[in-house]
Structures are given as structure tokens and as C-alpha cells.
Amino acid sequence: MCVAVPGKVIELNGKMGKVDFNGNIVEVNVSLVDVEVGSYVLVHAGYAVEVVKRELAEELSNLFADLEDVL
Amino acid sequence: MCVAVPGKVIELNGKMGKVDFNGNIVEVNVSLVDVEVGSYVLVHAGYAVEVVKRELAEELSNLFADLEDVL
Amino acid sequence: MINLEEIKSFLLDYSGPEIKLMEVCGTHTSTIVKSGIRSLLSKNIKLVSGPGCPVCVTGSRYIDEAVNFALSKDYTVLSFGDLLRVPGNEMSLSEAKALGGSVEIIYSPMEAAEKAINNPEKNFVLAAVGFETTIPAYALLLDNLIELKISNVKLLTSLKSIGPALDWLCENESDIDGFIAPGHVTSVTGASVYRHLAEKYRKPFTVAGFEAEHILVAIYDLVMQIANGRYEVHNLYKSIVSDKGNEKAMEIIGKYFELSSSYWRGIGIIDCSGYTVRENYRHYRIEIPVREEEISNKSKGCRCGEVITGKIEPYECTLFGKGCTPANPVGPCMVSQEGTCGIYYSMYG
Amino acid sequence: MINLEEIKSFLLDYSGPEIKLMEVCGTHTSTIVKSGIRSLLSKNIKLVSGPGCPVCVTGSRYIDEAVNFALSKDYTVLSFGDLLRVPGNEMSLSEAKALGGSVEIIYSPMEAAEKAINNPEKNFVLAAVGFETTIPAYALLLDNLIELKISNVKLLTSLKSIGPALDWLCENESDIDGFIAPGHVTSVTGASVYRHLAEKYRKPFTVAGFEAEHILVAIYDLVMQIANGRYEVHNLYKSIVSDKGNEKAMEIIGKYFELSSSYWRGIGIIDCSGYTVRENYRHYRIEIPVREEEISNKSKGCRCGEVITGKIEPYECTLFGKGCTPANPVGPCMVSQEGTCGIYYSMYG
Amino acid sequence: MGNSQKITMAHGSGGSATRKLIQDLFHKYFQNDVLDKMEDAAVLDIPSGKIAYTTDSFVVTPIFFQGGDIGKLAVCGTLNDLLVMGAEPKYLSVGFILEEGMDIRDLEEIIKSMALTAEESGVKIVAGDTKVIEGSGGIYINTSGIGLINHKPFHTSNVKPGDAVIVSGSLGNHHACILSHRMNIKNTISSDCAYLGEMVQNLIKANIEIKAMRDVTRGGLATVLNEIAESSNTTINLKEGSIPVDPEVKSFCDILGLDPLYMANEGKIVCFVSREDAEKALSIIKNSRFGEKAAIIAEVSERENVAVTVTTRIGGKRILNVLQGEGLPRIC
Amino acid sequence: MGNSQKITMAHGSGGSATRKLIQDLFHKYFQNDVLDKMEDAAVLDIPSGKIAYTTDSFVVTPIFFQGGDIGKLAVCGTLNDLLVMGAEPKYLSVGFILEEGMDIRDLEEIIKSMALTAEESGVKIVAGDTKVIEGSGGIYINTSGIGLINHKPFHTSNVKPGDAVIVSGSLGNHHACILSHRMNIKNTISSDCAYLGEMVQNLIKANIEIKAMRDVTRGGLATVLNEIAESSNTTINLKEGSIPVDPEVKSFCDILGLDPLYMANEGKIVCFVSREDAEKALSIIKNSRFGEKAAIIAEVSERENVAVTVTTRIGGKRILNVLQGEGLPRIC
Numbered sequence A, B: 001m002c003v004a005v006p007g008k009v010i011e012l013n014g015k016m017g018k019v020d021f022n023g024n025i026v027e028v029n030v031s032l033v034d035v036e037v038g039s040y041v042l043v044h045a046g047y048a049v050e051v052v053k054r055e056l057a058e059e060l061s062n063l064f065a066d067l068e069d070v071l
Numbered sequence C, D: 001m002i003n004l005e006e007i008k009s010f011l012l013d014y015s016g017p018e019i020k021l022m023e024v025c026g027t028h029t030s031t032i033v034k035s036g037i038r039s040l041l042s043k044n045i046k047l048v049s050g051p052g053c054p055v056c057v058t059g060s061r062y063i064d065e066a067v068n069f070a071l072s073k074d075y076t077v078l079s080f081g082d083l084l085r086v087p088g089n090e091m092s093l094s095e096a097k098a099l100g101g102s103v104e105i106i107y108s109p110m111e112a113a114e115k116a117i118n119n120p121e122k123n124f125v126l127a128a129v130g131f132e133t134t135i136p137a138y139a140l141l142l143d144n145l146i147e148l149k150i151s152n153v154k155l156l157t158s159l160k161s162i163g164p165a166l167d168w169l170c171e172n173e174s175d176i177d178g179f180i181a182p183g184h185v186t187s188v189t190g191a192s193v194y195r196h197l198a199e200k201y202r203k204p205f206t207v208a209g210f211e212a213e214h215i216l217v218a219i220y221d222l223v224m225q226i227a228n229g230r231y232e233v234h235n236l237y238k239s240i241v242s243d244k245g246n247e248k249a250m251e252i253i254g255k256y257f258e259l260s261s262s263y264w265r266g267i268g269i270i271d272c273s274g275y276t277v278r279e280n281y282r283h284y285r286i287e288i289p290v291r292e293e294e295i296s297n298k299s300k301g302c303r304c305g306e307v308i309t310g311k312i313e314p315y316e317c318t319l320f321g322k323g324c325t326p327a328n329p330v331g332p333c334m335v336s337q338e339g340t341c342g343i344y345y346s347m348y349g
Numbered sequence E, F: 001m002g003n004s005q006k007i008t009m010a011h012g013s014g015g016s017a018t019r020k021l022i023q024d025l026f027h028k029y030f031q032n033d034v035l036d037k038m039e040d041a042a043v044l045d046i047p048s049g050k051i052a053y054t055t056d057s058f059v060v061t062p063i064f065f066q067g068g069d070i071g072k073l074a075v076c077g078t079l080n081d082l083l084v085m086g087a088e089p090k091y092l093s094v095g096f097i098l099e100e101g102m103d104i105r106d107l108e109e110i111i112k113s114m115a116l117t118a119e120e121s122g123v124k125i126v127a128g129d130t131k132v133i134e135g136s137g138g139i140y141i142n143t144s145g146i147g148l149i150n151h152k153p154f155h156t157s158n159v160k161p162g163d164a165v166i167v168s169g170s171l172g173n174h175h176a177c178i179l180s181h182r183m184n185i186k187n188t189i190s191s192d193c194a195y196l197g198e199m200v201q202n203l204i205k206a207n208i209e210i211k212a213m214r215d216v217t218r219g220g221l222a223t224v225l226n227e228i229a230e231s232s233n234t235t236i237n238l239k240e241g242s243i244p245v246d247p248e249v250k251s252f253c254d255i256l257g258l259d260p261l262y263m264a265n266e267g268k269i270v271c272f273v274s275r276e277d278a279e280k281a282l283s284i285i286k287n288s289r290f291g292e293k294a295a296i297i298a299e300v301s302e303r304e305n306v307a308v309t310v311t312t313r314i315g316g317k318r319i320l321n322v323l324q325g326e327g328l329p330r331i332c
């Protein structure tokens, strides 16, 4: 249900946009996020839930720094 | 379309009757003919078109007499 | 008393003047072909087929209407199987069905009531074709619909009366010497309907049953009448047919239907030759205007009209067996089980 | 800075007081099981699963309603695939489909608009289940339906808010020492929603992403917080989750939906824990009363309620793997891809 | 659980539900040393020589009818196709395509019936497959079969002028039976669905030289005779009066305007033998199971310009063509 | 005529329309000395020994997809099933079930594709059947196949502790390709649908002792490995990191929450060889057509209390069960 994955916005067309997930292109409603072409967004059930602030590799390598911040 | 065959009335139930064609029993609307159980009727498209006055064998053997009558 | 063998040798050896007889009814055509009756006749006795197949005389526009209902999501068309492959201007009901249109085959018009009751959310259009034999069945259906207050069935009619068509033929095709009258239609209308035609056009009419013997005897009777200059109406199907017919059946036809002008494929519009649902039952009818029709593109080159009127035999049509086969029919005469071209094709290949 | 290997050895060797953590989100449960994370933890760290699978917390009466619409000739039910095999009191949507009911699987609520446009003669009922992650998609659909004046789609809702459920859990299940907060729901609501709970119940909340590393780090963080007597809300999914969440998304939820009391399977009715379509859009909503439910006959013996609230693990249910398997589920927890029992069954057999 | 009584898409997933279906039904009833191995293909020992190999799919509705069911039909149909080539049927494969909503108890009945028919016929079901499609509870079955040919194979090209044509029984019963169900006409017409192994075996044992043989199925006798006349370049002359048709079937046909010569059978063969062997062959067939009503119905002559002719009851002559246009749906 | 472009019930009648369809399509493209005889069964010469025999039905939608179509699938699927038993595929039967409304040009494309695939694979289509059912233009194909076994047949029971497991390429491509069409996700994922004859031939020629082989189809790798572990009474230990999955397929799976280990393939085998042969076998497969991405993914150990285990990327351990519940419909 709450499966959601990050992809790259490659086209914008009003409320709708095309998002690329490693070569898989999906029509997505982007009206709830502020994005431009090239942004990464988290997509769930056909709409962009959030802008992704950093890619997965970066996210994981920063995870330990984030941990240190909160501990 | 105008395929019609004679069968024997074996059951009457108001407008409807059961007609037996050599063991094939069909529900038939009999409201346009005066029949009783045991009568033969000519059936077309689910209704009895006419009472059959004589069976096929009799019909064919009388055919030549009928011909003589008209000739 | 003459017997079958004597009649057979008479008909095979007949060397009098050439005689052309028309069997009006498609079921007669079928018996003639299935029994190989032509092989039992002198070549001086010619049998031609008439407009007695209801499917064959139906116009292409009627098929178009039925096809539109089939393709519309809101309607289901109920039809006799024979009508399914008749080409309209765009396609047949069978093609409409293959394209996802809704068409259901029925065997008796009265099934429509049951279907309507069991599927109240659907709207049914009954493709109602036929002659006086079949029309009482539609009348009985209407009776039933009214009694049970069923409102989701309507009739799309192309119903025909055989008498006016025979009148037209007698008027226009003077080389037909006599008629084998259709046994089952006549059981409803009564044999007396032919008397006026017999006298007006001085042609004999013999009502026949559907066994091979019936046909042979009727041909013999007609040949003898013609030889003797007679033009009487003879009833040689006594077990079923009476002079006055089935009056109850004619009455219920009259209750629900009225005579109207009607288009016959290959003939044109004939006054008072069709039946439509009466005005007071208009809730059950779908209106279609009566119009002259061009031969449609789909049946270019089809000579059904001439086959139906006894002018040609099917194999005289250049499409017969080539462009036109039962699997890929061009005209309705190739489609129906009673269509002359179809019958000829399956028997003579 | 600590690294993954150090965290792994810490968690495996941990010998402090027994700690019980709840991962609220079904997708977290899935990562935990798929990555074999339990095999990497000391037995003093126990993970239990929470009510974070929307399918699992849905009542059987809701399924009954959907089944009725599927079986009625007038409606087609649109549903996420996960919901299809959840048993109602009579049957599941999948069984209704096998019986001829009309059910179509969708992947995004927004597909409903397209289906409605392409099939104007049909009436669609959208089985709308989900948490705050999914609810904006329904709101966007309603936006679309209104804009395009589409009137043949209605929502049958069982929409939940995760906050009130966590509140209930903190109140009622005091032996849970900390929560792995659901990453995706939190991206919409914002991490701040947990602050009030953390303080009220003195329990730590750590928001985590969905890679195995995220989970390990979150567990480590929670263990450390507990060890140090802290009860803070930590966000360890910074690439997606912010403190205030997606305000536009929360706004559109508020435009079309209002909070209402809601029935949670295994828990009961919780005030203000669900969302229903607002009165001014009632044309798009199907009313269903909120009622306490008995365990249905169909799921006699099912302990889903205890699984959902972290009281037991699936294999403690006597039906697990015997009467209850994904092929023949007794409770919703065995059905859904996010249902704890189903996840356990496919990984541990 | 209601779930267990109807087929759902899960049964076609290839996963645990499929496995359970296979174990509970196919494995249970079709068990034999080969199938039990459950490999991707059956491994069979075959003596060197010729084999016959054929396939047919079965889509009849109703799936249960007087005298049989779709399962029995699927076994008999393929076995008879092997038989008429002169082969001894040995192995069958079965492919089920099930529509969602199929009743699992019905499926079990069908499988039982297939297992029983296979056993009675001395063949093994050694390979199988099941798929589920969306729909409304229907079932389609494909069978393929392998038979061993231990003597000269029968070939339609062997047919020569002078040969006699024997039909093994009355025509139209299967077709009439199926249509009766569909059109709600009550009668006692039973499908002739049967495996004719014993009959053919008896002919072979008696050293009758069988020129050619065909089972008379879809398209009816008319279609089969046309095919044989074409492939042997002969003309077949049928005597209308000699063709066996049960009176109940005859009347059924009259009601609907059907011709038994075009109707499907599922346990009838036509057999071509020399004129000399004809009477002996006839009496062997008549004394075999399912052969009581056999009759000599035609003779073969030099090719005229048509394939099949009929001498009618009243002595007329006509051509007998193949089935034209639309047959009635789903009879086999 | 429009009639000629869509399948109607008449094409299933067994009469002239059926004949015309057979002549215009099946006969035209499938021609070979056996099929051309058009008898009720094909007569085949078989050397004495063992044969492999299998059947499968194919119900995939869409019927045309990136990398293949239902016809190619129906040929490759059955040939691969013969292949993995150690047989050399020789003959195929084909049963078509066509829904009314099927586009005849589409049917022609499918038949062409089957003919081409059969030819490339060196097999003959020797028996066929066509039925028409009501519906909305769909097509279902059953194939059965016969192969000759010229050496020791492969059997899953040969698998022993210590053996290595090789998968011949990346997983999930066929399944992802089919689902992409259905869910309107644009990508370049192509079905892996292929006949793997060359690959297996190369292994045999190199004298690799193949213990067992399976094509990895419906139910995915997880299901196949479980079946083999059960039938050989071993445990198979999979290394998560070693399993080849294309990045595009991986992302596709992430979008829908799918697991490539449960997804169908149509041109992938798993091959069990001794540890000693493993590297050599791997390099042979890598150098064969369709084998570039092959990998050693697991090893076999003494039976523990579970069938298949996985060592995960982060070093966790878990059980890998067979596919549970509903797979997504009509993938093969």
C-alpha cells in the first residue's frame, strides 16, 4: 500500500509530469510538490508525495552522520 | 424460418402445453388452436400453428386420393 | 388411382410445352434440392424459387439498424440465427458480434419475455422478421409483454405478407405458369387467399406439404392444370391447411399489427405488403422509415433480386460460388438456410 | 562516526534489559523480514509489528459492503489488489469476482477517472483504503472528478489516520518501549506529529526509511534513546521526511475529507482516527455507519487484532500456516503484502 | 472457506495455490509412475517404429451432458484420432484452461471422469498443465496423445473405387444431445461419446484390411466423406435410406431444421474396406461395443466431377457438400 | 469483406470456414511433410529409446509484447520444458482456442512467429487443432511437444549436497515486460522469451555432467528452487547479491512492490552441476546465446529443516518460500 519509490522528473505538463525510475517512465500527478525537470520525487499511488532531497547512495552514506546528529 | 413440425400434445396448462416430437418434449404456446391432450399440432417458433388432422403416414397415403379429388 | 411411380415417370417423360413453376417457400426449395427432385423432372419442367425466405427479402438498411443497436452499449439484439450473417451496408450482425456488439440468438420470439425478466437492467431489441407463419408468435410475445408489464423489449420489424408479393410477381413476371403455394404460411392465411390471384392472372396455385412426395404430386397437379387450361387453387396439404386458415392467428395478428407498405429486396416497395406494430402499442416498436434502397456496396453484383423473383437461377449469378459463398456471403440469398443461393451452394457446390 | 559494522555488532551483542520495539509500517515489516534483520539482533531486542497495514485494520463489514456492490449488476468495484482476498463475513471480493461480480484492480486511485470517462454507462465504486500517504491521491481524484464533471464514481471509504492509532497503542500497550515511525506516512504528516505522543507517553519515535540500513540505524537509535532514558522524535529519513511534512498534501486532504471516528479491526472504534468525504462532496461518497464489530464467523480464531497491536507474533496464532495461509487466509493480516502474518508466512513458511 | 470451492486467479499463479490444486486433484486422480515424477516433461520408453501423434481442444458447453462430460470427451476424442490412423493409444497430455469462478467440485468430477476413461482405455495421462483466465466459470481442455503403430498405418489415400463405406452407428446423437441442453428441449438423447478401441481391435484381429478410417466429429459425416473423397481422388456414393439415424434424433433435427449428416458425433467412425470384406467387417463392428447400429452406407467409385453424391429416398440424386457457414457453437 | 478480418463462430464449425482458415493460415505457414498429409493424427518415425513429452497452455495478454508474442512463447515454452529434461525437441502439436472477434491479421502474425521459431529451433509442427469460443477477441494456445533423449535424462533427484546452482541470466524480464504493457509504464524492458537449445547443447558437448535443469517460468526462481530442494531432499542456499537482475527491471519491481525472485521468465534456466564443473559450466553458458548474464547463485547443502535459504545483502538470513497467493494474471 504505502510502497513508494524515488524517480527523476523528466517532463512537466501542468499538474502532470513524467517520472523516470531507471528507465521506467510513469505519468505522475505532481501538483502537491514544487519541482522542476531534473528534480527527484517520491511517488506513491500515482502522485508525487515529496521532493527527494538526496539520492539513495547519498542518503545511505549520510545516514550515519544524521544518526550522530540526533544521538 | 418457416420450419414447422407436427407433434403430440401430452400436457395442457392454460395457454401453454407440452408437445412431444418422438420423445422430444417442448413447451409450446397453444392458445391459437383448439386442442386436447392427445391432439397433434404443427409447431413453429414456439407456438402451435394448427391442429394436424392426420398423421404423416396417413397424410402421404391419402395424398393421391386428394390429388384425384382435385384433378 | 394414380401412384407415386406413375407420377414420377410422367414427370420425367413429360415432353409437352415448357412449363415454369415457382415454389414460393424456402422450405420447399430446400426439400426440392435435398431430395434431388430436379433430377426426377423432364427438362421441360422448370422450377424457380420465389420470395419466400423472409431473410432474403429484408433490406440492408434494416440490418444496419440492427447492427447499430448491437454495437450500442445500451441494447442487446435478439435475432434468429439465420439473420446473423446477412450483410448490411457496413457489416452483418455476426461481424458486429465479433466486434463486441451484443447479439443473442433466439429460437422463438417468446424467449424474449424470459430474457427481459431475467435481465431487467438490459434493453432488448428483437429483430422481428417473417411471414404470416411467424407473425402470430410476435403477437403472442406482445400479449405476454403487456400481461407481465415488461417494458425492456422493443420490436424492430421487417414483417411481410406473402399475398401482395405474389400479386406483384404475377403482374411483373408473366412467364411463371403456376405456383407451388407455401404450406405453412397458408395454414395461417387459408388457401382461399390465392383464389383472387388465380382468377385475376389465370394461374394455378397448388398448396403443398414438405415431403418430397408432396412436391412431386403438386408439380404433377400444376402440370395437369396447365395442360388442361385450368387455374384453380388446389389444397394438397389437407392435414394442415384449410380454406379459411387459422382465424385466431389472423385475429391476433390484426390486434397488434397493421398492414403497411414495405420494402422487398430485389423488388422494391409494395403497398400493404408488410406489417408494423399498431400505434397503440408504439411503446414496443422501433420506427424505421420505409425507403427504396440502392443495392449496397457490400453486395455489389448480387442478383438476389432476380433469384427471388424467379428470373434467374443462382448459378447464373457470376458471383455464385466465387465471390459469394455461405462462409462469405454477398447477398442474403446465400446466407439463410432457406435462401435459394445458399441451398443451391450446399447441394450443388 | 559510527559505521554499519559497529552498529551490527552492537545490536547482535546487546545484553542490556529486554527491549520491545514496534515497527508501525507494513513496508518496514517487509524490509525487516526480507533482509533477515531479526537474525542480526540480540534476543533482548524484540521487534513487533503495528497497525500500519491499511488492509489489515479494515473491518469485515466494509468488505461486505464492497462485495455487495461487486455482486450487484449496477456497480463495478475498483480496488487495490491487496484488498481482494480479505475475507468479509460472507466472502472476499476475489470470491465475489469468481461468482461473476465485477471487480477491477487499480494501481492508482486516479485511474478511476479514466475508467469512468471511458465507460459512461457504468457506475464505479472505489474501495478507498489507506493512511495519510494514500489519502492525497483520493483527494486529487476528487479534484479531477469535479473538474471533469464525472459523476459515475463514488468512494467507499475506510481511510485511517496513524496518529490516533499510535496514541491508542501507547495508552493500552505500555510494554512497547519505542516506535520505528513509518517513513512515508510521516513524509505527508511531518515528523512533528509524534512529538506530543513522545512526551505524553515518554516513548522515543524514530522515523526510518526502507532500506535495511535505515532499519538497523533506527533500531540502534531507539535502543540508545531507551538506554539513556530519552524519548525524542528523531528523523533518520532526511531525504524525504521533514518536520512539518507536505503541507499542500495535508491541505488537499482537509479540503475533501474530515476526521471522523473509525473502526479498527482488532482495536475497535477510535475517535477522530478516520477520514470521510466532507458533506459538501457527499455526491461522491457512499455512507456506511461506523459500528463495533464482532469477529466474523469467517475469521473465527483469528488473532489479527493482537498481531496488529504487537501483543503476539503471527506464529503464536494456532491457525498460522495451518487453517490460515496466504492461499486461504482467515484474517486480513495473512492477505496483504504488508500484513504481518502474510509476510511472516512467505519468509518463514 | 468459499475460496476453496471456486477457481480464482491465484490457482493459475504457479505458486502455492496452483501446487495445491495439482496435488488435490490432478495428482490424486491421474497418478501413475510417469506423472508422479512431476518433472517438466514426462520421460517415456518407446519401441522403435512409427508413432501417431495428435491434439484437440474441447470447449463444449454444457460441460456435463447425458452420456458424458467435457473430460470424457477430451480423452475419447484424442484417442479416437489416434485409433483411426491405425495406432494403439498409449499416452495423453492434458492442458486445462480454467475460467475464474469454475466450480472446483465440477472440476473434480471432470478429472475423475478423465482418469476413469483413460484407465478403461489403457492409456496413461503423463503430462499436464493448468492455467486460469478471467471469465465466468468455464473450462477448456486440450489433450494431445501418442499411440504406437504396430502395423501398416491407415491412410485415406488408400481408398479405391469399389470400396465399401461402413458407419459404426447412428448419426447426430452427440450434437443433438448438446443442443437439447442448450435449447431446453427435454428428451433422452444421449451423447455417443466413446472410445472405440475394442471395435477397431476386433477388425484388426479378424484380419480385415482397413483402407482408411475416420472418426465422424465436427462437420459431420458429410464433411468427413468429402475430405476422404478429395484426398483419395474418388467419388463416394451415399444411399440416403441406409444411413442410421435414431428416430428421436431425427425428430429433434426436424424441429430445428438440422441435418444429421452435418452433425457432430463423438463415438462414430467411418471405415473403408474392400467390397469383399464389407459384410464381414460390418458384422464384426455390429458385434463390438458401440457398433450395434452400424451400416454399409456408401460405395466408392471412380472420380466424377463431384466428391460425394447422395441417392435420395425417392430416387433423386444430389451432391453432398461440406458443412457451410456457421455450425452451432461449442459442441466439442 | 469485414467477415474475413475477424474470427467468427463459423471458423470453429468444422466446416468450410474452418477449412479455409486452416488452408490460408496454418497450412500455409506450418507446412512440412507430416502436417501436409492432414490426417487425424501425424505419423512419425521414432528411433527406439526414451522420449520426453510435455504440454503447456499459453494465455498471456497482451498477445504481442516487446521481445515476442504468445506464439513464440508457446513454442519456446514447450521446447524448453523438453530441453531441461535432457531431450532434443523434435515435434510440436498446437491447439488454438480463439475467441470470436480475434483479428485474423494478428492471428497470422502469431502463426508466422510460431513457424519461424519452430524452424529456427529445428522442430516440426505436426499436429494442430482450432476451436472458436464466444468472447472478445482473445487467443489461447496449447502446445505439446516430443523430444528424443539421446543420453542420461536429467532428473532433479540427482541433485546432491555440494552442487552449484547456475542461473542463465537476469530475472524477471518477461514478467516485468508483460506488466509494463498492462500498467502503461513505458520502458525498454524486453521479454526474455527464447529457446535455449544452443546453450544446453554447448553444455552437453563440453561433457558437463548436468545433474538437473529447470526453466524458470511461472512462480519464479523461488518456486523452482523450492521444488528441486524438495524433490532432491536438500537445502539450497542462495546468495542475494549474486542474483542477476537488470536495473530497469529492479526499479520496475520497486514501483509495484514486486520481487524478481517470484517473477516469471521465459528464457531462463537453472542448472545444477558439481562444484568442480561450476566455473566451466558458467563460462560455457556465458558464451552461449542468451547466457551473457549467467551467474552462480547458490549452493546445495545437506537438508536442513527448510528447503531454500537466502543470505541477504546485509548478512541476514531468511527462508525463501514458494510464491504465495495470487500472482498477477496471464503472464504466460
Ligand code: SF4
Pocket (backbone or CB within 6 Å): C301, C302, C303, C304, C305, C307, C314, C317, C318, C319, C320, C321, C324, C325, C329, C330, C331, C332, C333, C334, C335, C341
Ligand atoms: S450467389 Fe450471392 S451474389 Fe449471387 S445472387 Fe446469390 S446471394 Fe447474390
Ligand code: SF4
Pocket (backbone or CB within 6 Å): D301, D302, D303, D304, D305, D307, D314, D317, D318, D319, D320, D321, D324, D325, D329, D330, D331, D332, D333, D334, D335, D341
Ligand atoms: S495467522 Fe491468520 S488467523 Fe492467525 S492472526 Fe494471522 S491472519 Fe489471523
Ligand SMILES: [Mg+2]
Pocket (backbone or CB within 6 Å): C069, C070, C071, C072, C073, C074, C075, C076, C077, C101, C102
Ligand atoms: Mg449492444
Ligand SMILES: [Mg+2]
Pocket (backbone or CB within 6 Å): D069, D070, D071, D072, D073, D074, D075, D076, D077, D101, D102
Ligand atoms: Mg457489480
Ligand SMILES: [Mg+2]
Pocket (backbone or CB within 6 Å): E054, E055, E056, E081, F040, F041, F128, F129
Ligand atoms: Mg486431432
Ligand SMILES: [Mg+2]
Pocket (backbone or CB within 6 Å): E056, E077, E078, E081, E217
Ligand atoms: Mg478430433
Ligand SMILES: [Mg+2]
Pocket (backbone or CB within 6 Å): E080, E081, E214, E215, E216, E217, F040
Ligand atoms: Mg478426427
Ligand SMILES: [Mg+2]
Pocket (backbone or CB within 6 Å): E128, E129, E130, F055, F056, F057
Ligand atoms: Mg505448465
Ligand SMILES: [Mg+2]
Pocket (backbone or CB within 6 Å): E040, E041, E128, E129, F054, F055, F056, F081
Ligand atoms: Mg510443461
Ligand SMILES: [Mg+2]
Pocket (backbone or CB within 6 Å): F056, F077, F078, F081, F217
Ligand atoms: Mg512450461
Ligand SMILES: [Mg+2]
Pocket (backbone or CB within 6 Å): E040, F080, F081, F214, F215, F216, F217
Ligand atoms: Mg518448466
Ligand SMILES: [Mg+2]
Pocket (backbone or CB within 6 Å): E055, E056, E057, F128, F129, F130
Ligand atoms: Mg481437431
